[in-house]
Amino acid sequence: MPEALLVMLVLVIAAALLFDYVNGFHDTANAIATCVSTRALSVKNAIIMAAVLNFTGAMISTKVASTIGKGIVDPENVTQMVVLAGIIGAIIWDLITWYYGLPSSSSHAIIGGIMGAVIAHTGMATLHWNGLEKIILALIISPVIGTTLGFFFMVVMMWCFRNSSPYILNKRFRRMQILSAAVMAFSHGTADAQKSMGVITLALVSYGYLRVFQVPPWVMVICATAMALGTAAGGWRIIKTVGRDFVKLQPVHGFCVETASAGVILGAASFGLPTSTTHVITSAILGVGLSKRMSAVNWVIAYRILGAWVFTIPASGIMAYISYIVISPFLGK
Numbered sequence: 227m228p229e230a231l232l233v234m235l236v237l238v239i240a241a242a243l244l245f246d247y248v249n250g251f252h253d254t255a256n257a258i259a260t261c262v263s264t265r266a267l268s269v270k271n272a273i274i275m276a277a278v279l280n281f282t283g284a285m286i287s288t289k290v291a292s293t294i295g296k297g298i299v300d301p302e303n304v305t306q307m308v309v310l311a312g313i314i315g316a317i318i319w320d321l322i323t324w325y326y327g328l329p330s331s332s333s334h335a336i337i338g339g340i341m342g343a344v345i346a347h348t349g350m351a352t353l354h355w356n357g358l359e360k361i362i363l364a365l366i367i368s369p370v371i372g373t374t375l376g377f378f379f380m381v382v383m384m385w386c387f388r389n390s391s392p393y394i395l396n397k398r399f400r401r402m403q404i405l406s407a408a409v410m411a412f413s414h415g416t417a418d419a420q421k422s423m424g425v426i427t428l429a430l431v432s433y434g435y436l437r438v439f440q441v442p443p444w445v446m447v448i449c450a451t452a453m454a455l456g457t458a459a460g461g462w463r464i465i466k467t468v469g470r471d472f473v474k475l476q477p478v479h480g481f482c483v484e485t486a487s488a489g490v491i492l493g494a495a496s497f498g499l500p501t502s503t504t505h506v507i508t509s510a511i512l513g514v515g516l517s518k519r520m521s522a523v524n525w526v527i528a529y530r531i532l533g534a535w536v537f538t539i540p541a542s543g544i545m546a547y548i549s550y551i552v553i554s555p556f557l558g559k
Contacts, residue, residue: 231306231433232433234306234307234310234433234557235306235429235430235433235435237306237310237557238306238309238310238313238425238426238429239426239429239448241310241313241314241317242309242313242422242425242426242429242449243422243448243449243452244313244317244452245313245316245317245320245332245336245421245422245425246419246422246449246452246453246456247452247453247455247456247459248317248320248321248324248332248456249320249332249418249419249421249422249453249456250277250280250452250453250454250455250456250457250458250459251324251456251457251459252320252323252324252332252456258272258273258275258276258407258411259507260403260407260475260479260480260483260484260507260511261403261404261407261480261484263475263480264396264400264403264475264476264477264479264480265400266400266401266403266404266407266477266480267404267407272407273457273458274458275404275407275408275411276407276411276414276457277454277455277457277458278411278454279408279411279412279414279415280411280412280414280415280418280419280450280453280454280457281415281450281451281453281454282412282415282450283411283412283413283414283415283416283417283419284415284416284418284419284420284423284446284449284450284453284454285415285446285447285450286415286416287416287420287495287496288420288423288441288446289420289495289496289497289498290416290417290420290421290424290495290498290499290500292424292439292441292498293357293360293361293424293498293499293500298337298340298341298344298353298354298357298358298361299340299344299352299353299354300352300354304344304428304429304431304432305347305432306429306432306433307343307347307550307553307554307557308340308343308344308346308347308432308550309340309343309425309428309429309432310343310549310553310557311339311342311343311346311546311547311549311550311553311554312336312339312340312341312342312343312344312425312546313336313339313425314339314545314546314549314553315335315338315339315342315343315542315543315544315545315546315547315548315549316332316335316336316338316339316542316546318542318545318549319335319338319339319538319541319542319545320332320335323534323538328530328531328534330504330534330535330538331365331502331504331505331535331538332418332421332502332504333365333417333418333421333500333501333502333503333504334365334502334535334538334539334542335538335539335542336421336422336425336542337358337361337362337365337500337539338538338539338540338541338542338543338546339542339543339545339546340425340546341353341358341539341543341546342542342543342544342545342546342547342550343546343547343549343550345543345547346546346547346550346551347550360499361499361500362539364494364499364500364501365500365501365502365505368490368491368494368501368502368505368506368509369502369505369506369508369509370509371490371506372486372487372490372505372506372507372508372509372510372513373509373510373512373513373516374513375486375489375490375510375513376482376483376486376487376509376510376511376512376513376514376517377513377514377516377517378513378517379482379485379486379513379514380478380479380482380513380514380517380518381517383478383481383482384517387478392476395478396476396477396478397477399476399477399478399480399481400477402477402481403477403480403481403484406480406481406484406485406488407480407484409484409485409488410484410487410488410491410507411457412488413487413488413491413492413495413503414491414503415450415453415454416491416492416495417491417494417495417500417501417503418453418503419449419450419452419453420449420495420500421500422449422452422453423441423445423446423449424441426445426449427439427440427441427442427445430442430445473511473512473514473515473522473523473524474522475511475514479514482510482514483507483510483511483514484507484510486510486513487503487506487507487510490506490510491503491506505535508531512528
């Protein structure tokens with residue numbers, strides 16, 4: 227059955243790259259929604275910038291990939307079918323939330339997908355609960371930090387420039403916001419592309435191509451490329467929700483949001499902790515909105531976003547579980 231195993235490996239890699247592509251256009255809003263909504267950049271230029279810097283950021287490190295690949299379950303207990311079903315579950319949920327313009331987390335989706343597929347394959351006993359606690363804790367705490375930093379960063383900015391007119395202030399920060407958006411796009415690449423790197427490396431270990439879990443350079447390149455291409459495809463539905471409907475932003479607000487978010491994401495990535503760029507930047511926008519007044523936040527949108535956050539891991543897990551049950555009779559376990 228070597229040919230069948232090779233075909234399965236190719237399917238897994240293709241699915242992981244498709245997830246990266248979907249992640250790219252689904253999460254484009256994370257990096258550019260604020261600078262588009264404040265007109266610091268046109269949609270076209272913002273997407274080009276985000277695509278290039280997503281690729282660059284994805285090539286920097288593999289710490290998050292290792293956490294994803296080894297923190298959920300032992301690579302030895304994973305089959306190609308488990309990985310494939312996990313990715314399918316994550317892709318389905320990403321497309322559903324993209325269709326409704328909800329900025330859900332692709333990080334949560336792939337983690338939930340792998341968990342659901344593993345449970346369908348061997349049950350819950352093989353999951354690494356200690357590793358999952360670390361991963362999920364980082365995903366929960368990072369939005370809290372993002373909200374706090376966004377709030378206080380905005381307060382400090384307003385105090386420092388309290389004597390400046392709003393027009394002059396926003397004119398100056400429009401250029402600064404381009405820089406902060408660039409850093410945010412770079413940080414998005416360091417965090418999100420590594421999820422697929424971890425998944426593909428997990429499949430390569432399962433196939434026997436790798437003896438130990440170590441991300442090959444060619445995996446880094448193809449994942450970074452897939453995410454960059456997805457980012458270039460854009461994601462206007464979510465850009466509109468995050469950048470326009472949630473909180474009305476000016477350039478100084480966008481600068482605070484992107485700088486606070488990039489700090490949280492890059493800090494977590496340096497420790498190999500997988501954060502959700504979607505959650506971090508959305509929570510930073512919430513913090514900036516709260517610094518103005520409670521009514522500055524569109525709470526209807528906020529509750530919709532929160533609902534997508536809460537349901538992402540179980541929903542993608544259920545979809546991956548069903549995918550495994552449906553596909554495995556045809557492709558083997």
